[in-house]
Amino acid sequence: MFPVLSLVLATLLLGTVVTFVAGRYARWVALATSIVFLAETAALIWQYPGWPGYTSGAVPGFAFQESYAWIHLGWLQVNYTVGVDGISLVLILLTAVLQIATVVYSWEETRRPGPWFGLVLLTCLGCVGVFVALDILLFFLFWEAVLVPMFFLIGYWGGPRRRYASLKFFVYTHVASIVMLVGLLGLVFYSGATSFDYSSVYLAGHGLMTVTQTFLFLALFFGFGVKFPVVPFHTWLPDAHVEAPTGGSVLLAGLLLKLGGYGLIRWAVLILPLGFHEAQPVLFVIAFATIAWGSIVSLAQRDLKRLVAFSSINHMGIVLLAIALGSSLGLLAAVLLMFAHGVVSALLFMVSGSVHHTYGTRDIPSLGGITPSTPVLATMTMVGSLASLGLPWLISFPAEFTALLATWDGLAYWVLLPLGILVVTAAFYIWMMQRMLFGPPRGIPETVHDLPWFEAAGMGLLVALTIVLGVLPFLLVNLITSSPIAGFPGP
Amino acid sequence: MVLGLLIAVGEMLSPGTYVNSQFTWLHLAGSPGTFPNGVSLVVGTLVDPLSALLLLVVTVVGFLVMLYSIGYMHQDRGLPRYYAELSLFLAAMTGLVLSNNLLEFFLFWELVGVCSYFLIGFYYEKPSAASAAKEAFLVTRIGDVLFLLGIFIYFYHFSTVGPSGGWAANGFVFANGTAPYLPVVSGSGSTLLTVAGLMILGGAAGKSAQFPLHVWLPDAMEGPTTVSALIHAATMVAAGVYLLAITSVFIGFTSTDQLAIVAIGGFTAFFAATMAVVHPDIKRVIAYSTISQLGYMVLAVGAGFAMVGLYHLFTHAFFKALLFLAAGSVIHAIGTQDLFKMGGLRKSMRVTSAAFLIGGLALAGIPPFAGFWSKDDILGAVYSQLGSHPLYWPFFLLAFAAVFLTAYYIFRAWFLAFSGDHTRDPTLPHAHEGPWVMQVPLVILSAFAVVAGLFIFLPNFQALLLNGAGATGIPPVYGPTDLALSGISVGLGVAGIGLAYWLWGNGRVYALPEDSPLQSVRKVLLHRYYFKVAYDWVGLRLVYGISRGADFVDRYVIDGTVRGLERVFGSVSNGLRRAQTGAVSDYAGYVIAGLLGVFVLLLIVAPYLLSKMGGG
Amino acid sequence: MDASSFIGPFVPELLLLGAALLIFLLDVLGIRRNETLSTVAVAGTTLALLSVLGDLGFAPLSVFATLPANVIDAAPSTTGLYAFTSLGLIFQGIFLLSALLVSLASASRPSGEKGAPIFYGLLLLATVGMLLVAVATDLIFLLLAIEVTSIATYLLVAYHRREARSLEAAMKFFIIGALSTVLSFYGASLLFGAYGTTNLVAIGHATGAVGYPVLVLLGYGFLVAGLAFKVTLVPFHAWAVDVYDGAPSDVSAFLAGVTKKIGLFAYFLVFLGPVLYLRTVGGSSPFAGGPIDLGGTLTITLAVLAVVTMTVGNLLALLQKEMKRMLAYSSISQAGYMLIGVTIGTAPAITGATMQIFAHVLMKGGAFLVVAGVGALGVGPLIDDWKGLGTRRPLLGAAFALMLLSLAGVPLTVGFVSKFVLFSAAVQAQGYYIWLAVAGLLNSALSVFYYARVLKVMFFDTAPAPSTPPVTDALPAGGLGYGRAIAIGFIAVTIVAVGVYPQPILGAIQSAAQHFVVVGA
Amino acid sequence: MTGLPVADLLVLSGALLAVGIFGLLTRRNFILILIAVEVAMNATILNFVYFAAFAPTAAGLSGQAIAVVLIGFAATEVAVGLAIVLALNRIKGTINVAQATELRE
């Protein structure tokens, strides 16, 4: 079969390399790459043959699978194996969309555009790699590969405390990756898997004893959890977000956090059902804590970006909760929510970025009534906020609804907690809008222009997606359910 | 909108017709546990008597308000925004009414909520408007969240116990006349149902501004008056009642729920009326009146007479919209909402004055105006159920007392605004009637306010209600069933009007003596029972305080630990570096110490560990 | 044994020796131009490298092969002094590569330097010693071969004979080196006393026949400590930082790159026998009925040393302000990782450790070469002096960043591959060994901090106004000189190339390690 | 020939090594340190010689060979050490190692 997935990766790689050296034309190359990538993604989804379903004792199937020998040492059998199912496709789509939105949004990046666009593309390449990798080493490789461009994006293009934030981000998430790597290696070698391939690990992982599974699962969970991030390992996130440039925040919130969720589903939940079952109480506690903490702390934030960052924590907490439920409904909700959050948080980070460079500050109390001077920006803010607080007809709602339904299904009245937190989430967004968008104008410079076309276009794309998929969520859901989460046997 | 009207009229003409079509909006994966066949969330339309009734209201009032707005809003900057939002609202409201399942209902329910949010905050430059919008959103959000839980419970409940595939295939689809799942429901665990009912009640209370989630509605008057008329009087706020009505089939099975609904309705009817008694703002008086009237409807639904509640909803929509539009006309003319600045407007604004009077009479329940029929129906219906639970009594009495208050406060408002010779505040501009686009809706609504109650005598309408009742499974009660009861209530209404006339008529302004013990009551009422203060305290002080505390903990405890770890490593590092003295003798010493360490490990520690490990 | 059969196997060594002698001869003849000598050194090392690669069975280079195929990985003799294992040949290749790169880069040293002949001569002689280490099977032969390198490197460090720092470094190096030599030989003497032989194979195979367990343990203890000097294990490490700091950076590249690796290979040779015995025989004591389990005790001791070394090395590097000292400490911690390989002693672990050694030669050697080059550009010794270098000189910055990322173990670099294989091997060995992997991984996470900090300084901090103009722009390739630029470029490319597709090298090392383990056992 | 007890020699070489180490650690004069190293080295050579003498078989002869090589090596080491001493003395004017601590943290 034609190696389509390699083609996708190659497109991005080529684009990255050319962008790096393209200098003034970097943005055009980046845009072209993004468009080709989006087209390829569309083609992948179009041609996706569907998921074959579970067969007893077999590995869940993948489409467009390719496998080439990479490192074969007898005891260490590593292959370059890639393949996709519904979950990966959805997240690849998210990557494609966010990539194009980011490229457009930062169209007039003047500080070293070549490296900027190159690093943006590289980040996306890493994410796509994570989503298609079906080999533990390949997976880990892409997983780590994402860190480096993001480190540079934050550190070079970021805000005043970017140096500290970039270091913290890099070290913190790297520590987590390391623990995860221990888990992954343990998974291979304790299960007696014959190779690092997903299929081999999957079958071998299922055969492990409960105790081993639990330890491995917890190690993996720590690695993925920091990426989520879960409370109390979340403090790298606000710093990273606040200091990151807008494009960096977009990718960070939109894609990097998703890696955690994806990894947890693909490499932990599906492979280690018994360990997952044992760890469920832990996951629940952490998920609830994350949900509540993210939302409550958001309420106290003055910095718009920090507020959005904590709301991301809150949303990812819901994702974790949905995963922790271990039902196929929950997993579906998790993936859906990841997509939704990817789009919405990206939108909100773009809003924060635009607010910052339109008004010179992101401090909510020192701004007020910006609607008349920048109606488009205000509208984007509203759409983003409303979507984020889970308003129906916008993309988050079907996801959150499913997540909460699954929670009711799994945990009954515990659903009251996330439900209650929904009110707090609504509160901080609505309050933020009241303070920033409405009321008498305050803190508005003499000459203010509404969004430049490229920023508006970048956001507009996301807004459109927010609404279209909010109204027609089945477009995504059908894709997501075409994956092993459909009929997931549960822990 | 016209189409909606046609459907409604069609339904009117041929009661008992159902239009039900749907498609799958979201099919969620099946899992071996709870949902073996997956979960289908569908979107569909269902026209049944209930929806037809409401559709009629929405379309008629909506049309009239739109018309009125042409005149009322003509000088406003954000006109495109206004119409866009209003249209979106009407679309959403229509969707809500036509929904064939709870989820879809919820989708539109939220959409009308957000439209309401936008429209309340229409004058967003005004901090009070922005604040009111926020308040409305958040308070209703509390209700929505509860509602969502209610939906989950229904969903879970039915899909668990339902015939295999039944609910899984149909999702949340509710009654379309045959209600195939009813037997299943009646035989199942009632605790869950009770909780679900209470959750639904919570949602309804939020939307319909029932106690204790009533605080947002008076503040919502920050929006344009037209919006108040359409959304916060006639349609959206009634959606809560509508919700209770369509779910009454479930709720009706648990007496606890019924009692809760009755309690909330009855109490709110009285509670809101008391606040209306002293308020100086014309729109807020009407707003409290709305809350109070919604309380009646809720009461009716709670007592088991959903269609009676809807009947009142129907009439109330007209006369309350009328009152609002009339008030809007006044505000449009003189630019203030303070009753104590008005006066004598009867002369300069005859149409408005008459319209307000008609609305007031309807509200006060004076026959033959619309309010009389429906309100008496409610009182009669509740009265008929008094035997079913002893606790119905106090709430019935409260509702009954509210009749008196209602008549009093609305006529207090009428007298203050329209009677007398001149405006009390001489600085106000000279009042004049608005353009015809504003007057025509007033006239039409006045007509409805007069005759809407009489619809009950139309056989088609009656049949509609009967069919609706059939759908909800509750026996209907129509028309004044108990003449004595009606008499008392009308008497109370007249007494209220009389009191109002005595205190405020002909331009009189009654000042409560300073030393009157009622002063403290008045103060409490003016401060709305300190509810807003309490909400603000909870919202600002408590939640925000907790949140600030959490933020502190996040920055200095959790992140502090991370940074502390950095510092620990740093100081360990510095400590170790101090050993790097640069003196080679020291280094040689380390080597020898290391040698001895190796000896200790090899000869003492390792053998010990090995013996512990058992040779491994 | 006739002369040709003696010379044959030692062609690489003799080539280097010849090159060294040629250089001394040229010196005598008055030809002291740096470039010329560098060319000789490069030619010598290249030829030797080709020969080694040919011996390794690398097909395109088979014409250079000098060893009869049946000699390589032949059944071990319990009497000989040397034997040719493919793992040893691989190490020879690594050593030669490093020497080649350093010679190449040194072509860019100032051409008028007086000591150029000595520099290259000693470099080549030191390399000869390393090559001999790689073929040793006799303890004394091994230690003497190490001394060949040591003596040469003591003097190399003192190469800047007019600089107090350089001489101070040499002094420290010499004193600690001499002490360690004594300790090693003393240990060897004890083992000789216990076993009556110094042949490592014989010692490794010796079982319960030996009646002096304490003597043996003491002997091994002395060897652990003495050789630890070369490997720079904590607490035998203190000299290394000062020496790397004080030595000329090119020499530091050589020291950090390879001299510690001969220590590690010595560890392989000396300790693998007993450690392996433990694993293959399944834990029963080599001293049948004796009180002490040699393999077990050694394993535990080495494990403790490994963990202590990596941890302390990393902690020391954490707040380091000087670039060379930071790199030196990082070398120390890397030694700890490599030691894991010996501790576990399985073929996978040896593979991992060898790969780590290969990687480290590239990364650390390359980093020191960059430091040397940057020093020549007038950049000070502090890390903060590197501010903005990455943006000012993107290519050099990228190359250095690549080396640091590789050191930190970021994927798609050779540093990641080696750590991955090494820690995989630790996990694969299961049992208590997984804790070695955990310790190593946590340490590598800790180490990321200081590497990232350098990246931060280089790329994110903006330089103050360039205080001093570039000292010399005379050299081509942007002041680096072609030789250095080529060496750095080669290293950077190799880091990525092997990082992306390590199979050829890993495969070779793996099969060599397999043979080695069989031989050792 | 009656011979000698091994244990005594072991004690002697151990004592010499300890003396060498002690000297190495205490003295600050480079030359004295060199001497201390040589004392320890002699302990090592002594070890080889007597283990060769006590070896059960003739293979122990290699011990003596090793001792010969070690003596040669030790001499070279001294020469190199002295070279460093002289160079250091020329630059710093002292061979007190305690005064050469420029390279430190």
Added chain:
Amino acid sequence: MSLEELAFLVLAVVAVGTGLAALLVRELVHTILWVSVFFVDLSAIYFLLEAPFLGVLQLGVYAGAVTVLLLFGIMVTRKRIFSRDAATGLGPVPLALAAVTFIFLVASVGEFPSAPTTLQVYDPSALSALLFGTDGPWLLLLGIIMMSGVAGAIYLVREGRE
């Protein structure tokens, strides 16, 4: 106690004593004196151990060449020959380290018989065959070491102008 044992005992005591004295006396030239006695003393022990070749070598190389080298070094680095060196590092820690090392070493003594053991006597020609034969490139190695040592040492001490 046999004569050999007695002689050994005396020589051993002298060895330790001179070694200590060499490292503890404060006059540097006295150190050289003591250390030369120490080397000679060890040479005697080698003779006692039936290793005359080594004894001679020890005398020649150590007592001769090395001693002269060291003396030379002291003369060059000191203004006055009889200068003193302050043993500043004297303290409990080095003493303890050395002592513990000694204790560990003595720990293995118990494994050996305390009774005298017969010595192996080797033919010096066998030794020379071993040293100069092709089986072991010992001297080649030594040669390389010496070559690098000497070349480097000359470079270091040469008063070159740079």
